[in-house]
Amino acid sequence: MSVCVCREEGGGGITRVLQDGGVWEKAGVNVSVVYGTMPPEAYRAAKGTNVEIPEGAPRVPFFACGISSVMHPKNPHCPTMHFNYRYFETDEWCGIPGQSWFGGGTDITPMYVDKEDLMHFHGTYKDICDKYDESWHPRFKKWADDYFMIPHRGETRGLGGIFYDDLQEKDHDTLINFAADNLQGVIDSYVPIVKKHKDDAFTQQEKDWQQIRRGRYVEFNLVYDRGTIFGLKTGGRIESILMSMPLSSRWEYDVKVKPGSPEHEVTECFKKNPDWANMRSGPGPLLR
16 A cells, blocks of 8 residues: 655655565555654654753744655564664754754564574674764664663663664765665665565464564554654654554563563563674674
8 A cells, every 4th residue: 555645834755555465464664755844842852852942932944854664574583673764954943053964773673582683683784884983883773772762661672773863973975875875774684584584483372472572562652752753743644653553463461471481582682682793703794
């Protein structure tokens, strides 16, 4: 299904969703280019909660463009993957000079630990970051771990990747090229993992665990995700904003995992995501 939407204020976007496919239970992509003015609360959602907003402040003139995608596979041994890359501009507002910045990231949410998969995924993004600045991967990896935290659970949504926002420290061409390489990295990092696991046998217990972890995904997106909050506060199309939600999930009361089980292993990783990329013996992909 594909939907094209135009905004009265300026710009619009395209949403395309695949549902009940052979590999994907639900997968979607949003592409948007929007401009106009946004309420100060949306500016705070875009820039972070530490932004000071003057009382009675007017709406903020802005331009934004981006691409985002979430893929929820049917097989519980295939991880969910999310990426988002975006660019913002604002005009001078309430004495704050006009600004422009880049943001984005790619992250993975496995239901079970496959160390080879995780070393490959994170290693792909370490290689991309290192090409531009060797300080970026440890910084952006930690940013992802911190950003995708579910505080009320004391665990992360998934097992991270990279995340950055308000990136202005290099010239525009460099930052655009960095975003483009990260988008190519989605294919290089994720497709081999899907090919490896899409036909794996699985049990009903493993499917139920996938549904429980999807519930955590929903909790994060609705309560903490800045992109979701920004979309809701700027009057975006609700179906596009909630495109990231899985087709199905479940919330069981007081879930406990058995010590030593595969479910326990991944739960421990959600509490403290290891440095998967540096477990590799050297640069380059593990999977092809």
